[in-house]
Amino acid sequence: MKGARTRQSILERAVDLASTDGLEGLTIGRLAEELSMSKSGLFAHFGSKEELQLAAIEAARERYITEVFRPALGAERGYPRLQAICRGWLDYVRRGVFPGGCFFAAASFEFDGRPGPVRDAIVATMDTWIGALEKAILMAKDEGHLRSDVDPALLAFELNSLFFGANFAFHLRGDQQALAKAEAAIDIRLRGVAKKGRRKVA
Amino acid sequence: MKGARTRQSILERAVDLASTDGLEGLTIGRLAEELSMSKSGLFAHFGSKEELQLAAIEAARERYITEVFRPALGAERGYPRLQAICRGWLDYVRRGVFPGGCFFAAASFEFDGRPGPVRDAIVATMDTWIGALEKAILMAKDEGHLRSDVDPALLAFELNSLFFGANFAFHLRGDQQALAKAEAAIDIRLRGVAKKGRRKVA
DNA sequence: CCTACCGATCGGTAGG
DNA sequence: CCTACCGATCGGTAGG
Numbered sequence: 513m514k515g516a517r518t519r520q521s522i523l524e525r526a527v528d529l530a531s532t533d534g535l536e537g538l539t540i541g542r543l544a545e546e547l548s549m550s551k552s553g554l555f556a557h558f559g560s561k562e563e564l565q566l567a568a569i570e571a572a573r574e575r576y577i578t579e580v581f582r583p584a585l586g587a588e589r590g591y592p593r594l595q596a597i598c599r600g601w602l603d604y605v606r607r608g609v610f611p612g613g614c615f616f617a618a619a620s621f622e623f624d625g626r627p628g629p630v631r632d633a634i635v636a637t638m639d640t641w642i643g644a645l646e647k648a649i650l651m652a653k654d655e656g657h658l659r660s661d662v663d664p665a666l667l668a669f670e671l672n673s674l675f676f677g678a679n680f681a682f683h684l685r686g687d688q689q690a691l692a693k694a695e696a697a698i699d700i701r702l703r704g705v706a707k708k709g710r711r712k713v714a
Numbered sequence: 715m716k717g718a719r720t721r722q723s724i725l726e727r728a729v730d731l732a733s734t735d736g737l738e739g740l741t742i743g744r745l746a747e748e749l750s751m752s753k754s755g756l757f758a759h760f761g762s763k764e765e766l767q768l769a770a771i772e773a774a775r776e777r778y779i780t781e782v783f784r785p786a787l788g789a790e791r792g793y794p795r796l797q798a799i800c801r802g803w804l805d806y807v808r809r810g811v812f813p814g815g816c817f818f819a820a821a822s823f824e825f826d827g828r829p830g831p832v833r834d835a836i837v838a839t840m841d842t843w844i845g846a847l848e849k850a851i852l853m854a855k856d857e858g859h860l861r862s863d864v865d866p867a868l869l870a871f872e873l874n875s876l877f878f879g880a881n882f883a884f885h886l887r888g889d890q891q892a893l894a895k896a897e898a899a900i901d902i903r904l905r906g907v908a909k910k911g912r913r914k915v916a
Numbered sequence: 917c918c919t920a921c922c923g924a925t926c927g928g929t930a931g932g
Numbered sequence: 933c934c935t936a937c938c939g940a941t942c943g944g945t946a947g948g
Contacts, residue, residue, distance in 0.1 A: 518933090532827035537738055541925065552929080553933045561927060612827025617882075621823040624886035625734035625814025635887060642887075669879060669895045676882065677875025684826035684833075685840060693871040704906070720917090743941065754945080755917045763943060 519557050522547060523571035526564060530572075532612030534622050535565045535630060562629060569633050572615040580604045581644065590655030591706065594648050598698050601675045602691050605682050613683035616641070617676050642668055662705045674698055721759050724749060725773035728766060732774075734814030736824050737767045737832060767832050774817040775839055782806045783846070792857030793908065796850050800900050803877045804893050807884050815885035818843070819878045844870055864907045876900055 525547055530538040540561060544554040558564040580600050587596035605614065612618065620638060623631040649664040674697050681690035727749055732740040742763060746756040760766040782802050789798035807816065814820065822840060825833040851866040876899050883892035 515933095534736060534738065534824060536736065539925080540927065550934055551927090552935080555928070556933070559928095613823070618823045618826070620882055620886045621815070621820045622736060624820070624882070631886075638887060663898075665891070666895050666898055669883060669892075670876070670899045673875045673879025673882075673899070674872070676878055677871060680822055680826070680875075680878065681871060684822045685837060685844075689867070690871075693868050696865075696868055697872045697875070700906070704902070717917095741941080742943065752918055753943090754919080757944070758917070761944095 522554060522557060523567055526568040527572045527575065527615060528611050530568050531610035531615045531618060535619055565630050566633050569637060573637055579609050590652045591657035594652050597648055598671065602678060602694055605679050606691055614679045617679050642672060645671060657707060658705050659707060670701055724756060724759060725769055728770040729774045729777065729817060730813050732770050733812035733817045733820060737821055764831060768835050771835050771839060781811050792854045793859035796854050799850055800873065804880060804896055807881050808893055816881045819881050844874060847873060859909060860907050861909060869907065872903055
């Protein structure tokens, strides 16, 4: 019980560290020092650095679902929910849910050229996310909110690209208009596929 | 003269290594080993790891300009050149100009949460790139190829997002339709801002 | 451009 | 969860 709580607090810190320094830049020594515990004591919770990385990915996924994705499911299915996901994503960038910017964008670009179990876990997480986005689009089609010729896989690709682009412009470039641009771009795209009577995004 | 050649060959290797392992993951020891030279011999060319990282960013920028950007300038200014930049970018992803995927996307997401001279150099490089993209869009407006209400900063944001999204879908997810999706998304967006008579992207 | 070396830190282990 | 330790590798230096 206590072990599980300790493990969870280690992972929250690990996720924050990895979002700024990367999953490889995350080291057991610094993580232990920040938590004021011994390296070996922390290490005992995971058994290897790779297991720590995999557990951090899972913890980041849970944080993302709790803070960003699940709240959007409160909106009614169809266009409103798709809007809620988009607005929630931009808010996620603004709020800095991960201190070093989007954990998943960072992990994706860190591991896109390297094989191994960590990469595989990132790919699986991103496949699930893109799948969830496609499903929200498909629901909006089924509800008759989007035109029937909309390609969910294509639109999900576009929205995800704009999300990552917003993270890039906001966190790296410090573009003060980053979120306004992303919102405008999403608005343009969604208006292009919405059926009449559904025109506003913001 | 010979020193400059050695330095250049070190940097080409450094850029390749950094594109897969990151600019922090790039180590002097492994780089020296791959080049069959001593660590200190290599080190003498740069003086510090940070200088090596800065030189690698500059070398990557030169490779990008030579392989991707300059060829697109061969197309006539306006819509054709904007198309050429877009097509060149997707081809750049497909060809794997950097073995670990786009060097700049990786570096951007690696350093977006960390201060310092390396981050500053990445920001400056990306600002220049986005500025060049905006300029190409502005030229297309000036030539009368794009509608006069087009916002170059917004369209540059959108195109760059799709470029990075294509890199993500292709290199991380291994999505076989990644480039086709990116091409379709770019086509949709450019057709939306093109003046009549300019409708084809591919 | 080399050999030889430095202190610090890495992931990980032994033993409790 | 700790102390005490391991070999390997890190960035960097001395001296040539």
